Amino acid sequence: MKNLGDAIGKFAYKVDDPEEFFYQKADELDSWEKQLKRLHSSLLNLVSGDNDLANAEAGLARSVLLLANVEENTGLAQALHHLAETEGHVADLHALQAEAHTCHLVEYSRELLGMVQACKDVLSERVRIYRTWKTAEANLRSKREQKIRMEMAPRNDNKKMATITMELEDLENRVDQAQHKFNNISINIKREFQNFDLNRFAYFKQATTEYLELLLQIQLKVLENWEKYLSYTNGIN
Incomplete structure (x- = not known):
């Protein structure tokens, strides 16, 4: 029922409003909202997946460390210790990656919504x-039609005519004020929409660039940790 009411309201608005610009913007905002909600939901799933991965890696690191502590072969025990340490570092990095998703993308989508x-x-x-x-x-x-009917009547009530004249003046003032208010808000909204259209893309570019730069740093550190571990294992006789 709510969607039906919104659709009827928009239809009436489109018919009455002399400026198509605002109706188009209303449709554009509806489309943006749907897309942003999907994006926000997907990003939350991404953060959840990164956190699950980090927790799983941390659990693996603890399990490998337990194996290392009971391993009798010194070389294998040391290798397991290094593996546990590497998994722990990588788990921390994936937790940091989840935080990056939250700070740079989830918050961005929430702010845009x-x-x-x-x-x-x-x-x-x-x-x-x-x-x-x-x-x-x-x-x-x-009220004007009412006044005309009174003026055309055989007998005029001067008191009622004076009252209607005052009411007409009040209604004319209300119309002028409402029209002035409508014109002002229309001008202000157009200006703000222009700023919004310009800034949202610049904001998106900044948030995405910062996120990708941080993600690249994290992935390089993950690679560095595994290369360090690989270098150690290659040295095992």
Whole structure:
């Protein structure tokens, strides 16, 4: 029912709103929100997978260390100690990788979702102001028609006519204020959307670049640890 109501509201908005720009932006934000929610969910799964991997490696390191402590062959015991140490370092690095996913990508997607929701809220506020303006115009037309009928009546009630005249002035002021408010929020929203469209890509580029640089450093350290262990095992007679 909520989706049906939203669809009906959007249809009415599209028919009444003189500027197609805002309706297009509303659709664009809906699409962005769906994609970002999928991205956020996938990133959370990625973080969970990295944490599981780090925990499994840490458990493996402890198990190998236990084997090393009971191994009677000195050379094999030392090799197992080095393997346990390497697995422990790699586990720490994968835990750091999970943290990198969280800090650079999960938080980024969460912040973008917040920005999208804020934009949708602003568009909803504009629709509310627009409807207030149109309602005020409808009330003004109705009141003017009422005044015309009174003026055409055989006998005029001067007191009622004065009251309607005052009410008309009040309604005219309300229409002017609502229209002014609507025009202002439309201008401000357009300006903010331009900034949002420019900054979101720059922000995405920065977050992705920082993440990839950190991920590269982590993978190089993982490789360094395994190369160090391989160098040790190659020296075993």
